[in-house]
Structure formats: structure tokens, C-alpha cells
Amino acid sequence: MPSKYRIETSVVPHRLVPVSFSGVVAWEEGCLKCARCAKRQCVYKVYETRQLNPQEMRDSLDFACKNCFRCVQSCPKGLIQKAQDPRFRSLGDSYFTPEIITSLWYQAETGRIPVSGAGYGGPFSGPGFDSMWTDMSEIVRPTRDGIHGREYISTAVDLGRKPMALVFGPDGQLSSPTPPLMEIPIPVIFDKVPWSPASNGVSEAILMAAHELGTLAITWNDQLNAGELLEKSAVVHLAMEREGLPFWAQEGIHMVEIDDSRDAISLQERLKDVNPDLVVMIRLNARKGIERRVSELVRSGAEVIHLKADPWGKEMGEEPRFVLQVARQTHFHLVEAGIRDLVTLVVGGGVAMAEHMCKLIICGADAVSVDAVLLIAMECRVCSRCSQGLSCPAGLHEVEAKWGAARIRNLMGAWHNQLLEVMGAMGMRDVRRLRGEMGRAMFFEDLEREFFSRLGARV
Amino acid sequence: MPDRSEDFLFPQVRRAPSRFPNPLGKYTLVIGRECENCGICVELCPHKVFQRGARRPTVKAPHMCQGPECGFQDHCCITRCPKRAITMRPNPSFELLGDKRWTPDLLASTWHMAETGEVPHQDLNYKTGASGGGFDRLRFVFPPRKGLFVDEGDISLSIDLNRRDDGRPKIRIPVPFYLAGMSYGSISINAMLSRVKAAKAWGTFCSTGEGGYPEELYPYDDHVITQVATGLFGVGEETIKRVRIVEFKYAQGAKPGLGGHLLGDKVTPQVARMREAVAGSALFSPFPFHSVYSVEDHKKHVDWIKHLNPRALVAVKVSTPTDVDMVAVGSYFAGAHIIQLDGSYGGTGAAPDIAKKNIAMPIEYAVPKVHRFLTSEGIRDQITIIASGGIRSPHDVAKIIALGADGVSIGTADLVALECVRCHNCESGRGCARGIATTDPELTPLIDPDWGTQRIVNMYAAWMKVLRFILKRLGMRSVRELVGRWDTLVHVDYLQPEAIQGELEN
Numbered sequence: 001m002p003s004k005y006r007i008e009t010s011v012v013p014h015r016l017v018p019v020s021f022s023g024v025v026a027w028e029e030g031c032l033k034c035a036r037c038a039k040r041q042c043v044y045k046v047y048e049t050r051q052l053n054p055q056e057m058r059d060s061l062d063f064a065c066k067n068c069f070r071c072v073q074s075c076p077k078g079l080i081q082k083a084q085d086p087r088f089r090s091l092g093d094s095y096f097t098p099e100i101i102t103s104l105w106y107q108a109e110t111g112r113i114p115v116s117g118a119g120y121g122g123p124f125s126g127p128g129f130d131s132m133w134t135d136m137s138e139i140v141r142p143t144r145d146g147i148h149g150r151e152y153i154s155t156a157v158d159l160g161r162k163p164m165a166l167v168f169g170p171d172g173q174l175s176s177p178t179p180p181l182m183e184i185p186i187p188v189i190f191d192k193v194p195w196s197p198a199s200n201g202v203s204e205a206i207l208m209a210a211h212e213l214g215t216l217a218i219t220w221n222d223q224l225n226a227g228e229l230l231e232k233s234a235v236v237h238l239a240m241e242r243e244g245l246p247f248w249a250q251e252g253i254h255m256v257e258i259d260d261s262r263d264a265i266s267l268q269e270r271l272k273d274v275n276p277d278l279v280v281m282i283r284l285n286a287r288k289g290i291e292r293r294v295s296e297l298v299r300s301g302a303e304v305i306h307l308k309a310d311p312w313g314k315e316m317g318e319e320p321r322f323v324l325q326v327a328r329q330t331h332f333h334l335v336e337a338g339i340r341d342l343v344t345l346v347v348g349g350g351v352a353m354a355e356h357m358c359k360l361i362i363c364g365a366d367a368v369s370v371d372a373v374l375l376i377a378m379e380c381r382v383c384s385r386c387s388q389g390l391s392c393p394a395g396l397h398e399v400e401a402k403w404g405a406a407r408i409r410n411l412m413g414a415w416h417n418q419l420l421e422v423m424g425a426m427g428m429r430d431v432r433r434l435r436g437e438m439g440r441a442m443f444f445e446d447l448e449r450e451f452f453s454r455l456g457a458r459v
Numbered sequence: 460m461p462d463r464s465e466d467f468l469f470p471q472v473r474r475a476p477s478r479f480p481n482p483l484g485k486y487t488l489v490i491g492r493e494c495e496n497c498g499i500c501v502e503l504c505p506h507k508v509f510q511r512g513a514r515r516p517t518v519k520a521p522h523m524c525q526g527p528e529c530g531f532q533d534h535c536c537i538t539r540c541p542k543r544a545i546t547m548r549p550n551p552s553f554e555l556l557g558d559k560r561w562t563p564d565l566l567a568s569t570w571h572m573a574e575t576g577e578v579p580h581q582d583l584n585y586k587t588g589a590s591g592g593g594f595d596r597l598r599f600v601f602p603p604r605k606g607l608f609v610d611e612g613d614i615s616l617s618i619d620l621n622r623r624d625d626g627r628p629k630i631r632i633p634v635p636f637y638l639a640g641m642s643y644g645s646i647s648i649n650a651m652l653s654r655v656k657a658a659k660a661w662g663t664f665c666s667t668g669e670g671g672y673p674e675e676l677y678p679y680d681d682h683v684i685t686q687v688a689t690g691l692f693g694v695g696e697e698t699i700k701r702v703r704i705v706e707f708k709y710a711q712g713a714k715p716g717l718g719g720h721l722l723g724d725k726v727t728p729q730v731a732r733m734r735e736a737v738a739g740s741a742l743f744s745p746f747p748f749h750s751v752y753s754v755e756d757h758k759k760h761v762d763w764i765k766h767l768n769p770r771a772l773v774a775v776k777v778s779t780p781t782d783v784d785m786v787a788v789g790s791y792f793a794g795a796h797i798i799q800l801d802g803s804y805g806g807t808g809a810a811p812d813i814a815k816k817n818i819a820m821p822i823e824y825a826v827p828k829v830h831r832f833l834t835s836e837g838i839r840d841q842i843t844i845i846a847s848g849g850i851r852s853p854h855d856v857a858k859i860i861a862l863g864a865d866g867v868s869i870g871t872a873d874l875v876a877l878e879c880v881r882c883h884n885c886e887s888g889r890g891c892a893r894g895i896a897t898t899d900p901e902l903t904p905l906i907d908p909d910w911g912t913q914r915i916v917n918m919y920a921a922w923m924k925v926l927r928f929i930l931k932r933l934g935m936r937s938v939r940e941l942v943g944r945w946d947t948l949v950h951v952d953y954l955q956p957e958a959i960q961g962e963l964e965n
Contacts, residue, residue: 022555043892043902067882068892072552073479078487082552103812113811117885117896119804119849119871120815121558124592137710137780137819355813418813425814442781444592447824455597455945456953 004185005152007213007413009111012406016379016394017053018105019087021098023062024071027079038074047071092382095128095312100352101376104411108377111410113417128313128322129356131444132363136425153420155431157187157367159216159255159344160279161303179303180277182216182254186416187367187431188357189235190217190408191348194311194371197386197397205404206374207233212405213412218257218369235281238271257281257306260293265300281306286315286326286349291333294345298334304344311372313350323349324363331364331436340436352376354418364436377411378404467617467633470660472576472920475913477522477878478905483556484522485567485581486547488536490515493544500536500545506580509536521550522567526582560588560804561871561881565851572921573876573914586854586964593823594855596951602961605934614927615937618866620704621772621796622841628770630703632663634923635856635866635938638873639805639847640686640706640776642670644730644742645885646874646896647903653911654873655679660916666706666868671733672698684774687764692734692742696767705764705771709751710778710801725890727898758793765794772796774845778818779803779825784832790842791833797843800825804849805870809886822848823862830863830943851875853925863943876918877911 024046026039039047044066051060062085071080091098103114125131160181167176190210196202203219210217211233219234237257253275258267260282268280281304282297284290294305307330309315309323321329327347334340347360348369357368372382379394386392423431426440434440476482488508490500494515501509501516506523509516524547529535537545556563568585572578579585587595620630638658643651645668652675658665659682666684667676671693676683680701687694688708699705723741731738751757761773774797775790777783783800790798802822803815820828826846833839846859847868856867875881877895890897894905930938933947941947949959956963 043889066884066892067555067880068884069483069552069556069880069882070479070892073477073481073483076480078481082555084555113813115809115811115886116815116883117809118879118881118883119560120812121560121804121881121883122590122816123559124590124595124821126591133820134817135781135819136814136817137778353813355817358813358817418811421811421814422817425818439781442820447820451824451827452597452950453953455948455950456955456958 004156004214005154007111007186007409007416009410009413010406011110012108012403012410014105014109014379015403017056017058018063018102019085019091019098019381020063020102021088022065022067022082022084023059024065025081025083026061026071030077030079032077034076038071038076038080041074042071043068093312093384095350096352096372096376096382101382103353104373104376105379107414108407108411111413113414113421125444128350129324129353129359132324132359133442133444134355134358134362134422134426135440135442136422153423153429153431155187155416155419155423156183156185157344157432158183159281159304159346159367161301161343162341164342180254180279182279184215184367186213186215186412187361187365187419188412188415189215189346189367189369190374191308191369191371192218192220192237193375195384195387196375196380197392199397199399201399201401201404202375202378202396204401205378205399205408208401208405209374209408209412210234212409215412216255237283238267253278255279255281255304257283260284260297265297265302268301268303279303281346283308285309286321286323287317288315288321290315290326291330294330295333295337295339298337298339298343302343304346306346306348306369308347308369309349311349323347323351324359327360327365328363328438335436354415355422357415358419358422358434359441361431361434362437362441364438366432366435373411374408377407467662469633469920469923470916472917473913474575475910475917476520476574477570478910479878482520482522482570483553483567483880484520484524484550485553485563485583486521486524486526487550488518488521488524489546489548490518491544491546493542494540495542497541500540503534503539504536505534515544522570523581525580528582557881558883559590560849561851561875562588566875566881569851569872569875569918570878573878573918576917576920578921578925586852588851593821594849594851594858597823597858597948598951599854599857599861599929599933599947599964600949600959600961601932601964602934606932609931609934609936611927611931613936614930615939616923616926617937618843618939620843622843623796625794627772627796628703630772632866634661634663634919635860635926636661636919637663637684637845637866637868638665639868639870640666640668640684640708641870641874642668642686642692643673643733644670644725644898647891647894647898647906648673648675649903649906649908650874650877650895650911651676652908653877653906653915655683656908656912657873657915657919658682660912661919664704669693669708670730672701673733677701686776687760692736699764699767699771702768703771704774704797705768706774706776706797706799707760707764707795708776710776725886725898727900730898754789754793757789761794774799776801776847779820779822781820783820783825784829787829787833787842787844788836788838791838795842797845798829799845799847799868800829800864802846802848805847822846822859826859826864827862827943827945834943853922853929856922857926857929857941858948860938860941861944861947863945865939865942872918873915876914877906878914 046064088098092101158181161179169175190206207217216235218237220237235255235257264282282302283306286307286309313323314320344366346367346369347365351368351370360368378399381394496515501511508520508524510519553563557566564584565588568579568583617631617633618635638654655665659679664682664684667686669686669688669692683702684704684706685698685702686706686708723739728738773795775795776799777786778801787798803818844864845866845868846864850867874895879895885891885896889899894902
């Protein structure tokens with residue numbers, strides 16, 4: 001299989017013992033010392049392989065148990081009980097739930113897709129991304145070989161402005177401009193992390209991972225110190241005065257991000273005067289009515305739009321929409337204006353699971369940008385201590401760049417495979433076709449309106 | 460009066476306690492040192508929680524304890540103990556069981572039904588889970604006084620599986636359910652036998668799933684549905700000719716579009732022989748049928764089955780895409796007798812979490828969608844709709860029938876009756892540690908098929924009682940009257956209390 005269709009992963013162990021949902025409490029007092037002790041019957045050999053982690057004083061019983069309850073039910077004196085680890089519920093926040101965080105840790109450690117048996121046990125629906133289902137049930141138009149066969153599924157996307165037509169001069173020569181395009185093999189770019197203790201390791205790891213994956217990481221121009229990695233993988237976010245363009249805009253760098261402003265387009269033009277091969281991305285904070293501003297920018301020549309909600313997926317202002325609605329409404333707005341295909345739309349904020357990436361693409365994003373998950377891959381617990389200037393319990397300040405990069409690569413490998421599962425199940429072979437494919441989306445609101453909201457009264 | 464539906468005698472309930480010394484219940488009881496072994500608690504407790512002991516009584520069945528509510532009753536051991544030696548407290552392990560759909564309460568009540576054949580007397584919510592939508596937010600409204608005129612013994616629970624006039628047998632099952640496909644390989648032979656024998660006892664069917672037709676099932680041919688799925692594992696002319704119903708599996712709700720996947724560890728030599736595959740190597744059942752790209756192709760398959768077995772009915776199992784209504788019509792035109800709509804909450808096999816969670820339309824929407832469309836096409840009364848994938852309780856059965864299904868197909872609840880705790884590890888390593896979803900030779904004997912059969916029989920006995928009770932309160936004499944009666948349901952989130960006439964089920 002050509003390398004562009006796959007991401008190499010390898011097991012990258014945690015530095016810390018991960019927090020898990022529940023452990024075992026086994027009393028010794030009153031033990032009858034049965035010949036066939038319930039503990040020895042453990043299918044997973046949890047008791048036989050029991051260990052104490054001396055650094056953290058953690059008993060392996062606290063996380064190795066797989067919840068089959070056999071020992072709990074078999075000990076004749078009832079000396080074994082299950083207990084929830086109180087640290088589990090205190091992980092993260094209401095958006096980055098303990099379940100999401102531990103699943104991300106697993107993916108960053110192993111590079112594998114989370115798989116489990118016995119159906120889905122979660123809530124019926126929920127806020128945000130959980131208010132949407134995807135139709136992964138293509139019965140009559142499948143890929144001919146599924147995802148395990150010979151046909152490759154492409155997840156590559158192009159960043160840049162796409163001309164709608166080519167113009168040729170009387171001599172048969174192309175006379176219309178061909179704007180530069182950046183192709184990235186996965187529809188994900190790395191944004192600046194929303195919080196983090198001061199750490200060179202973290203930013204270097206992100207850049208290194210972006211480089212190895214062939215995608216891009218957005219780096220603020222006051223942080224430029226990672227040498228040659230920058231040239232290939234960094235999108236430099238230009239956050240300085242507009243006078244005098246820095247030397248690096250001229251060569252090496254392929255992509256620059258600028259903040260939206262009244263003269264964003266003229267700045268884009270000036271940058272491109274210096275380096276015509278430069279792709280310029282304009283960053284906008286999602287807020288009410290942003291779709292009108294986006295379409296204005298597209299009409300005046302914007303190449304790539306980076307629409308950004310906060311790390312929890314909310315836009316700015318009162319009664320904020322969720323990032324999914326922002327993407328959907330912006331996409332529709334551009335489609336109605338007939339200019340959707342001119343521009344590349346990158347949407348970010350609140351992307352915490354592989355399915356969020358898929359859902360944003362279905363709702364109209366060409367690619368997504370991720371932020372907090374990059375830290376979670378490196379064992380961040382979303383405790384927000386660093387934003388208060390307190391020490392990081394996950395030791396992010398002393399992360400080794402190589403280890404961090406390998407963890408991020410694993411996470412993206414797992415996400416890539418999940419994207420393949422989704423597209424394989426939908427019978428699609430190119431992620432560019434998934435974009436805006438709203439026929440494959442089902443929204444809670446619509447279905448409730450159609451079937452249940454009338455069931456309010458019975459007379 | 461014997462419990463019957465038309466002329467079918469329901470199987471007998473016999474007590475089938477847990478296999479383990481410590482059944483899991485909501486409460487634990489401790490008898491302290493003050494106890495003088497007077498035995499009053501043993502005498503008092505109608506639920507037989509205690510058993511006589513040499514020094515003091517033992518707490519034999521804490522899971523039968525009624526909980527704090529018992530305090531108001533004369534038989535409460537805690538208040539009547541002369542030495543006040545008994546204490547009760549919540550079982551700390553209990554709340555760690557299950558998940559949002561299968562709450563600890565639902566698991567424990569299913570175990571109770573499987574043990575006793577009765578609805579739980581403990582304070583367990585046996586009607587709904589905690590998923591916050593769909594079934595868990597729908598409630599029946601019972602019209603005033605209507606139920607008075609119906610004798611429960613007269614209520615028919617039977618449904619027809621062949622509603623076409625095509626000369627094939629008119630199969631009627633006495634209860635509105637059959638047992639869903641779980642393959643040999645995904646579950647153990649003992650679990651499979653338990654299910655098939657229970658299906659026979661109830662006069663209904665059990666599907667083999669896609670894993671071949673083990674010889675052990677031959678005595679139950681008339682109650683077996685054999686599955687033809689995309690991997691064609693263990694499918695042969697011979698198996699198709701054995702049975703009265705053949706099921707085409709196009710997709711399963713838990714991972715539509717992704718085919719089946721049996722991890723290598725579970726492919727033991729026996730499983731491999733049955734599936735004509737190599738032991739130890741993972742088996743993918745491809746998605747979908749690589750020879751079906753249209754309704755015409757589908758019809759060709761159905762015709763092939765019908766030709767091979769002239770007395771067989773054909774069932775088609777599909778998941779629920781957005782255009783599930785068109786899929787259903789296609790199946791009708793291809794000649795299917797039964798369309799089974801499989802929602803996303805079932806399954807024992809390995810499935811990526813991303814698929815299980817997002818997959819397709821929840822069954823609570825898909826069934827009314829199909830029912831409405833087939834009705835408007837004028838063909839609803841010629842095909843049987845069976846709903847599956849997430850039916851956990853008799854209330855779910857009644858609700859999905861009211862939304863438009865004729866009957867249901869049950870899988871996971873059977874496994875819970877066999878003491879599944881929903882740990883979601885069916886797929887890993889040696890498989891289920893509790894001997895249900897495994898092929899491991901040491902774990903399989905954890906289930907005795909006779910015990911398993913009785914547990915499943917008991918659970919359905921309790922379910923059918925509840926279903927009858929619901930029908931009676933709605934003033935209906937047949938479960939067939941309930942089909943598509945949305946008007947009997949309200950959704951709690953949209954409830955207008957002032958507009959309700961009748962009693963809202965709690």
C-alpha cells in the first residue's frame with residue numbers, strides 16, 4: 001500500500017499510569033483461603049499480574065480490572081467489591097468528558113481504533129456533535145472492496161483557492177492564474193494549543209508530528225525557533241504589525257495565516273507579491289453573522305478560510321451557536337451564493353473525537369483544525385491548572401518532543417482509520433466527496449419534529 | 460385458567476437462580492453480632508432473603524430485598540428484629556454495572572425476571588433506561604376505565620409471519636417476538652442452545668446468525684431461522700433446506716456498512732470448521748453482498764432461496780439508513796415476507812465505537828418511518844415488520860409495536876437473562892468472562908443449557924405478562940390492534956399535561 005494511504009503507528013507507552021473508571025477493592029480479613037479462590041479464576045489474570053507502581057503508589061488492581069464481576073459474585077465471603085475511581089469523574093470538564101479523554105489516551109498510546117462489544121451504551125443523543133447521526137449504512141452503493149480490500153480510500157485535501165474555469169488565450173496558452181495549492185494527506189491541521197504550561201517540548205512535538213504526517217501546524221510568528229521543521233510543516237500565523245514583511249515570507253514557508261481585518265485581503269495581496277507560491281489563510285473567530293463576512297472575503301479573493309470556535313466548540317457572543325451549526329450555515333451560505341467551491345473552508349474548535357472531524361466535514365468543512373486534543377494525546381487532563389499558573393499534574397512542561405510527536409501521530413493514525421471506517425461504510429473513496437454531503441446526516445431536531453414532537457398530547 | 464394465546468400453552472416458569480454465590484442486587488444486608496439467631500427474619504421475609512444458619516441466619520438472596528420501601532411493611536426485618544441486628548445499605552458495586560441504555564436497574568430487573576418469571580417487586584425501574592431519548596422518553600397513556608372490559612386471558616399475543624398470499628405456509632407465532640441472530644463463534648454453543656430451546660418452548664424462532672448451523676441445533680430445525688449473510692459462512696443448500704424461515708442479513712444495526720468481524724482469538728478449530736475457515740485468523744464478513752446492487756439483484760437472491768426451499772419464508776434484515784423506507788419497499792417487491800429493521804443498540808461482536816455510536820437512524824424513528832411509508836404505498840398489510848437492536852424490556856416491545864412494528868427480535872436481553880453484565884468485552888481475548896459470548900472451551904461450560912433455557916423462558920414469561928397488562932389497560936384484545944397506534948403514546952419532552960385524558964404511565 002502506498003504510504004499516502006496509511007499512517008504508521010507504534011505503541012507509545014504512557015508516562016503516567018492512566019486513570020480508569022473503576023478498580024477492585026478486595027478485603028483480606030475473613031478470607032477463608034479457599035482452594036479454588038475466586039481471584040485465581042480471573043479470566044484476565046488481574047490478580048496474578050498484580051503490581052505496585054512505586055512512583056505513583058498505584059496498585060494495578062485499580063486499572064487492570066475489566067468489570068466482569070465474576071470475583072465479586074464468586075467470593076463465598078463476599079470480600080470483593082468494585083469501586084469507582086474518584087479521579088475518573090474529576091477528569092476533564094463537561095465537554096472533554098472522562099470517557100473522551102481516556103479514549104484519546106488509548107488512541108495516542110496504541111494508534112488503534114477504539115473497538116468494543118455489545119452495542120452502544122451511551123445516551124440517545126446530546127448537545128453539540130451528539131445531536132447528529134451519520135448514515136453509514138450504504139446498502140446498495142458500497143465500495144467494491146470495502147475498507148479491507150484493494151481499493152484505496154483517499155483522505156487527502158487541498159488547501160487553496162480553486163479556479164472555477166480555465167481561460168486560454170488565442171495562442172492556446174493558459175491565460176488565467178493558477179493559484180497555489182497545498183495538498184495534505186489528512187483533513188486535519190494543528191492549531192495553536194488553547195492552554196499549556198510553558199514548554200518547548202509541546203510546541204516542538206506538534207510541529208514534528210505535523211512534519212511526519214505531512215500536514216501543517218499553525219505557529220505564532222513570535223515562537224519561531226524550531227529550525228528546518230518550520231519550512232515544511234508550519235503555517236506561520238502573522239501576528240505582528242503590518243509594516244515590513246519578514247524575511248521568511250519570501251522563501252521556505254508555504255502557508256501563512258493572518259487575522260481577519262478590514263485590510264486582510266490587501267495584506268494577502270502584499271504577501272503574495274513577495275512570494276506568489278504562498279497560500280494565505282484568513283482566520284476568523286466564529287460569531288453571529290460570520291457567514292456574510294466569509295462570503296465577502298471569498299468574493300474578494302480569499303483562498304483559505306479558517307473559521308474558529310472556542311476549544312469547546314462555541315462561537316463568540318450571546319446565545320452562541322455550536323461549531324457544527326456554524327460550519328453548516330456558512331457552507332450553505334456560500335453554496336447559495338454560488339461561490340462555495342472557490343475557497344477552502346477549515347473549521348475548528350471543539351474537535352475532540354474522530355467522529356467530530358467526520359461530522360464537521362459532512363456539515364461543510366473541507367478540513368478541520370484541532371487544538372486541545374494535541375495536548376490530551378500527551379496526557380493532558382484538561383484540569384486548567386496551567387491557565388492559573390499552577391503546576392501541570394501530567395508533566396507537560398517536561399514532555400520530550402519525540403515522545404509527544406509519536407503520541408500525536410498515533411492519535412491521528414487512529415482518527416485516519418476511523419475516517420476510513422466511516423467512508424468505507426458510506427461507500428465513498430475520497431474525503432473530498434464527504435464534504436457537505438448532508439444527505440448522509442440525520443439531525444436530532446429534524447427527526448424529533450418528524451416523529452415525536454407531536455406526541456405531546458393524547459386525547 | 461391456563462396462560463394461553465389462542466391454543467398455545469405458554470411454557471412453565473421454574474425458579475432459576477443465579478449461577479454465582481453472590482447475586483448482584485441493589486442492596487446489601489449485614490447481620491451483626493447482636494443477633495441471637497431467633498430466626499424471625501427468616502420467617503418474616505416473603506422474598507426469602509435469609510436462610511437459617513448455625514450461629515446466625517445467612518443473607519442468601521440480598522438481591523431479592525425490597526429496599527427502603529419495605530420499612531413501611533409488617534414484614535420488614537430491620538424494624539422487627541428484636542435485637543436490631545440487621546442493617547441494609549446500597550451495594551457499592553451495583554452502581555458500576557451497565558451503562559446508560561442498560562442501567563443497573565434494568566439489568567437487575569431482567570435478572571429478576573429470568574430467575575422468577577415475575578416483574579420485580581424491588582424498587583427497580585424495569586420499564587426504561589437512562590438514555591434520555593427515544594424509548595426512555597416515551598410513555599403510554601391509558602384511557603380511563605377501558606381496561607375493565609377485557610379479560611387478560613382473552614388477549615391474543617400472536618402475530619403472522621407470512622401475510623402474503625403466495626401459497627407458502629402461513630406461520631403464526633403465539634408471541635410477538637423471535638430471537639435474533641447471534642452466531643456460533645460470537646456466542647458459545649451452550650448459550651446458543653439455551654436460546655434455541657427457549658424459542659421452541661415459546662413456539663417461536665431463533666436465528667443462527669452468520670456462523671453456520673451446528674449439529675446440536677438439528678433437533679430444533681422447526682424453530683431455527685438460518686441466516687444467509689455476506690460472508691456466506693457455513694451456508695449450504697443443506698442448511699437452507701432444513702428450516703422454515705431463511706433470513707438474509709444485508710446489514711446489522713451495530714455496524715451497518717461494515718460487515719461482520721470475528722477476531723482471530725475467537726476462531727477456534729470448532730468455529731473454523733463450522734465456518735469453513737482457518738482457525739486463529741480473523742474473519743471478515745464483507746459488506747455488503749457483492750452481488751447485490753439493486754432490488755433486481757436482491758430479488759434474484761430471494762428467488763434462489765425460495766427455489767431451494769419451497770416451504771420457507773424469507774426474512775430480510777437491514778439496518779436503518781435515511782432511506783430505510785425505500786429499502787423496505789424494495790424488499791417487499793423482491794418477495795420478502797418479513798423485513799427486520801435492525802437498530803443500533805444491539806450486537807455482541809466487535810464494532811468500532813465510532814460506528815456503534817453514529818451509524819444510522821435510531822430504531823424509534825425508523826419503524827414509524829417505514830410503517831407510514833408502507834401504509835401509504837398500500838402494502839403494509841402484506842409484509843411483517845420486525846424491529847430489533849435495542850429492545851430491552853416489555854415496555855420497549857409495546858412501544859415499538861405502537862410505533863408501527865408487528866413484532867420484535869431480541870438478542871441482548873437474552874444474554875442479560877444469562878447474566879451478562881454489559882462489560883462490553885465480548886470481543887477481546889478469550890471472549891466473555893461469564894461464558895456467554897465466548898468459544899473458549901474452559902469458559903463455555905459456565906452455562907448449563909437447561910439452566911439457560913429456563914432463564915430465557917422465565918424472562919419472556921414476565922415480559923408477556925406485562926405486555927398483556929398494557930394491552931388490557933389500553934382496552935385491546937390483541938397485540939395486532941396495537942400496531943401503529945401512535946395515539947397511545949406521549950413523549951415526555953413534549954408533554955402537555957392539560958391535554959392528556961387518561962392515566963400517564965409512570
